[in-house]
Every structure is written in structure tokens, then in C-alpha cells.
Amino acid sequence: MLSLSSLHLDSSFYASFLSPLLILLTAPLITGVLNKLRSRIESRQGPSVFQPYYDLHKLLNKELILPEASSWIFRLFPYFVLIVTVLVSFLLPVFFDDSLFAYFSDLIFIFALFVLVAFFMVLASFDAGTSFVGMGSAREAFLVSLIEPVAMLIVFALSMEFGSSNLFNIVRQNISGFELFSHPSSFFVAIAFLTLILAEAKRLPVDNPSTHLELTMIHEALLLEYSGKYLAMLEYASMLKLSILLSLFFSLFFSWGMAQNAGFNVLVVALITWGLKMLVSTFFIALYEKSTAKLRLFKVPELLSFALVISLIAIFAHYYIQLW
Numbered sequence: 001m002l003s004l005s006s007l008h009l010d011s012s013f014y015a016s017f018l019s020p021l022l023i024l025l026t027a028p029l030i031t032g033v034l035n036k037l038r039s040r041i042e043s044r045q046g047p048s049v050f051q052p053y054y055d056l057h058k059l060l061n062k063e064l065i066l067p068e069a070s071s072w073i074f075r076l077f078p079y080f081v082l083i084v085t086v087l088v089s090f091l092l093p094v095f096f097d098d099s100l101f102a103y104f105s106d107l108i109f110i111f112a113l114f115v116l117v118a119f120f121m122v123l124a125s126f127d128a129g130t131s132f133v134g135m136g137s138a139r140e141a142f143l144v145s146l147i148e149p150v151a152m153l154i155v156f157a158l159s160m161e162f163g164s165s166n167l168f169n170i171v172r173q174n175i176s177g178f179e180l181f182s183h184p185s186s187f188f189v190a191i192a193f194l195t196l197i198l199a200e201a202k203r204l205p206v207d208n209p210s211t212h213l214e215l216t217m218i219h220e221a222l223l224l225e226y227s228g229k230y231l232a233m234l235e236y237a238s239m240l241k242l243s244i245l246l247s248l249f250f251s252l253f254f255s256w257g258m259a260q261n262a263g264f265n266v267l268v269v270a271l272i273t274w275g276l277k278m279l280v281s282t283f284f285i286a287l288y289e290k291s292t293a294k295l296r297l298f299k300v301p302e303l304l305s306f307a308l309v310i311s312l313i314a315i316f317a318h319y320y321i322q323l324w
Contacts, residue, residue, distance in 0.1 A: 015096035020089040027243040028052035030278055037286035052239060056232050064228035069129030077124035078233040084117050085237040088244055093171045093251050095270035096259045102168040107155045118144045121222055128225040136221025139297060146304045147199050153311035157189045160318050171255045188314035190253045195307035201242045204289040206300055250277045
């Protein structure tokens with residue numbers, strides 16, 4: 001007869017690999033749904049929601065062309081980005097509140113991995129030795145220097161609220177409640193985090209992922225010299241990062257609906273809830289992107305300064321609420 005501890009270990013074991021598998025398989029689909037919704041808002045038919053899968057398959061079968069000036073850094077970078085992004089997906093509580101990797105699921109560690117990816121992205125782009133890619137890498141470094149202070153303040157505000165920066169500890173405290181609405185500080189942190197998602201994922205108004213104008217590109221400029229399977233890995237990592245950030249947002253602020261045991265019905269409800277959350281988020285992102293324009297590069301600090309101030313307000317709000 002199985003003991004409760006063994007059942008708990010089995011559920012944690014399965015959730016530890018089913019959660020990242022779910023994100024890995026659906027990341028292109030989420031991007032496809034987002035592109036489809038943007039097209040429908042513009043009254044266009046738009047591409048299929050499965051178009052990102054077709055694009056990745058096409059890139060994997062294309063010829064690989066490397067710049068003459070590139071070194072081993074340029075060739076190693078796509079593998080590094082993909083491995084690190086996949087690693088982050090293993091640290092998220094997608095639909096279950098426990099995991100074998102829960103100990104490593106710290107928000108500081110997750111954002112540090114994103115910074116590491118950005119550093120090597122800039123390094124590999126300079127290694128290509130072309131002007132437009134160098135311009136894009138300089139812009140990327142500029143944005144990272146603005147994004148990370150906001151990320152650290154968000155982590156600090158959440159740590160004050162929950163007494164921990166571990167993602168699973170935060171989820172367990174908030175899995176049955178409405179933390180976003182019950183604490184004013186959490187509401188401000190959520191606004192700052194939404195701004196952070198737009199900047200980290202290089203969405204409008206920070207960057208336009210569908211542009212082909214070299215003088216306005218940021219993230220896409222970094223990928224100009226990549227082709228074939230290297231470009232496929234980087235494009236997939238970008239899709240995966242968007243899914244990770246959205247899942248991270250729901251884990252922090254809308255964690256209700258997650259499974260707390262390994263019952264089949266509970267897991268099915270948790271999966272459906274996660275899918276509905278992602279669908280709603282893509283709809284609002286598409287609606288927002290079609291109602292706004294890309295900011296000039298030197299206007300982006302104003303947007304991130306807004307997120308920085310909102311994070312500080314969240315910290316002070318929590319402090320004064322504690323005093324009262």
C-alpha cells in the first residue's frame with residue numbers, strides 16, 4: 001500500500017516534468033494565437049495559429065550561413081540561449097504547487113538567468129561584426145540596464161509581502177486567495193510586472209517583433225545574421241520566454257486554480273484554468289498592441305521609470321499597511 005509521502009513524491013515528480021513540457025509544447029501556439037488575435041482586431045484573416053510551428057520547421061531545414069568574421073561565440077550562443085530558457089521553464093509552477101526543483105525556483109535566480117542570456121546575446125551580436133547588429137546589441141544592453149532595477153524592486157516588494165522570494169512559497173500562500181485584490185501593494189507590483197513583461201519580451205511599445213526596419217529594431221536586429229537552425233533556436237527561445245513571463249505573472253498574482261493534489265479531475269481543471277489564463281492574456285496583449293504605437297528609444301526609460309516608481313509605491317504601501 002502506497003504511503004502519503006510516496007504519493008506526494010510521485011505527484012511532485014510528474015508535475016516537475018509535465019509543467020515544463022506543457023510550456024515547451026505550447027509556446028509557439030501562444031505566439032500564434034497572439035498573432036491571430038492581432039490580425040482579427042485589424043479585421044484581417046491573419047496566419048494560422050499553428051504558423052509558428054511551420055516557420056520553425058522551415059528554418060530547421062534551411063541552409064546554415066555564418067558571417068565570415070564570427071567566432072565560436074556566435075555558433076555557441078543559440079544553444080546556450082535555448083538551454084537556459086528551457087531551464088527556466090523547469091522552475092515555474094504552471095499548474096501544480098509543488099516540484100522537485102522548487103528549491104531553485106527563486107525569483108532572483110530566474111531574473112539572473114535572463115540577464116545572463118542578455119549578456120551573451122549582446123556578446124554574440126558584436127561577434128557578428130556588422131553595423132546593424134552592433135546597433136541592436138547596444139540598444140539591448142541599454143534596455144537591460146533599465147529593466148533589471150525594476151525586476152529587483154518587484155522581487156523586493158514580493159519578498160516583503162510573502163516573506164520569501166521563492167516562487168513556490170509565494171504560490172502556496174496565495175493559491176486559494178485573491179492576493180492581487182486584497183493587498184494594495186500587490187496591485188501596484190502587478191502593474192509594474194506587466195510593464196516588465198512588455199520590456200523583457202520586447203513587445204510594443206518597447207519593441208515591435210514584426211518590424212523589418214533595421215533602424216527601429218532591437219531584439220530582431222540581434223538575430224539578423226543568424227539563419228537555419230540557429231535562427232530557429234533563437235526564435236523558439238523568444239516564444240518560450242513570452243510564455244514563461246506570462247506563466248510567471250499568473251503564478252504570482254492569479255495562482256488560484258492550481259492543483260494541490262495529483263487527482264485526475266483536479267489536474268484537468270488546473271490545465272484548463274491555465275489555458276484560459278493564457279488565452280485571456282494574449283487577447284489583452286493583442287488589444288493593447290493594436291491601440292498603441294512603438295515608443296522612440298529615448299522614451300522607453302520613461303515607461304520603465306513608471307514601473308520603477310510603481311514598485312517603490314508598492315514597497316511603501318506594504319510598509320505603511322504593516323504599521324497600521
